[in-house]
Amino acid sequence: MINRSQPVFVTGHRGMVGSAMVRRLKDAGFEQVLTATRQEVDLRDQAAVDAWFDAHRPAYVIHAAGTVGGIHANATRPAEFLYDNLMIHATVLHAAWRTRVAKLLYLGSSCIYPRDCPQPIREEYLLTGPLEKTNEAYAIAKIAGLKSCEAYRRQHGCNFISAMPTNLYGPNDNFDLTSSHVMPALIRKFHDAALSGAPQVTVWGTGRPRREFMHVDDLADACLFLMDHYDEERTINVGVGEDVSIGELAELIRDIVYPQAEIVFDASMPDGTPRKLLDVSRLHGLGWRHRIPLRAGVASAYQWYCSRLAVAAT
Numbered sequence: 099m100i101n102r103s104q105p106v107f108v109t110g111h112r113g114m115v116g117s118a119m120v121r122r123l124k125d126a127g128f129e130q131v132l133t134a135t136r137q138e139v140d141l142r143d144q145a146a147v148d149a150w151f152d153a154h155r156p157a158y159v160i161h162a163a164g165t166v167g168g169i170h171a172n173a174t175r176p177a178e179f180l181y182d183n184l185m186i187h188a189t190v191l192h193a194a195w196r197t198r199v200a201k202l203l204y205l206g207s208s209c210i211y212p213r214d215c216p217q218p219i220r221e222e223y224l225l226t227g228p229l230e231k232t233n234e235a236y237a238i239a240k241i242a243g244l245k246s247c248e249a250y251r252r253q254h255g256c257n258f259i260s261a262m263p264t265n266l267y268g269p270n271d272n273f274d275l276t277s278s279h280v281m282p283a284l285i286r287k288f289h290d291a292a293l294s295g296a297p298q299v300t301v302w303g304t305g306r307p308r309r310e311f312m313h314v315d316d317l318a319d320a321c322l323f324l325m326d327h328y329d330e331e332r333t334i335n336v337g338v339g340e341d342v343s344i345g346e347l348a349e350l351i352r353d354i355v356y357p358q359a360e361i362v363f364d365a366s367m368p369d370g371t372p373r374k375l376l377d378v379s380r381l382h383g384l385g386w387r388h389r390i391p392l393r394a395g396v397a398s399a400y401q402w403y404c405s406r407l408a409v410a411a412t
């Protein structure tokens with residue numbers, strides 16, 4: 099187990115993953131959870147990152163920061179996704195090595211695996227085939243980060259581990275319709291339609307792609323579990339082991355948010371990867387399983403969205 103009295107740095111603490119991680123660490127009794135805003139330290143700037151690590155000397159790092167987005171943002175802003183993520187990973191890993199961080203967890207994404215690999219996706223399928231074009235830039239940056247963890251382990255003996263989460267959702271998600279992932283986008287679209295009384299809600303693509311969704315609180319719990327119990331070089335998948343079609347997800351959200359709505363599909367928008375279901379047998383073998391079922395998770399994400407709207411209106 100990692101030491102609860104030592105300082106742990108969570109990068110990206112204002113994002114969905116970082117904020118869930120901070121909540122989980124505080125619940126687990128960590129006494130010093132360190133965070134830094136973008137104004138305090140630009141993680142793309144090695145000199146700024148070095149100065150921050152020298153000043154704060156974290157014992158552990160959970161590296162959740164990144165420039166992220168859904169299928170449209172990835173497809174239309176590839177230079178930004180590649181540059182930001184390459185830099186953010188390079189600077190933090192380098193500073194962590196230089197200041198002798200005892201353990202670092204790097205978070206990737208299931209989109210690093212080849213587009214058409216066998217399902218469910220095992221960790222060893224990495225780099226066995228071409229990537230999905232809509233998120234190739236992001237995936238290449240994420241693969242570089244994962245390989246950097248391996249390289250620092252091999253050359254410098256650093257205890258840097260990496261985990262590959264499936265598609266995530268939960269509090270502090272991005273609900274902007276052009277840059278968000280499918281879950282927040284559909285929650286917002288059904289909510290807005292219910293308010294205006296619009297009869298239809300448009301879902302991008304054909305509705306046939308399949309995705310696996312995990313609540314971010316489950317991810318944060320898995321990350322702490324891996325910090326406590328996992329020290330291997332090989333990356334490890336983090337997911338729930340079940341997927342749904344986008345059409346089924348749209349129906350689930352409709353039932354919770356606006357049951358009267360009719361779902362229409364806009365096939366001019368991209369489907370992206372046909373299926374992304376992680377094989378989580380290694381994680382299950384270590385003794386960790388997710389707890390939050392999809393329907394309950396979606397209902398709580400919708401509650402969170404409504405409470406945020408209520409706060410914004412005051």
Ligand code: GFB
Nearest residue numbers: 168169172209233278279280283301302303307368369370
């Ligand atoms: O969540 P999403 O944007 O990302 O889209 P990916 C998943 C599926 O939902 C795609 C469909 O087939 C979309 O076409 N979809 C339907 C929608 N309606 C909507 C909508 O209103 N908004 C959005 N965004 N999608 C991302 C990658 O891929 O997943 C990233 O681009 C990253 O690199 C992330 O890996 C986890 O699952 O396709």
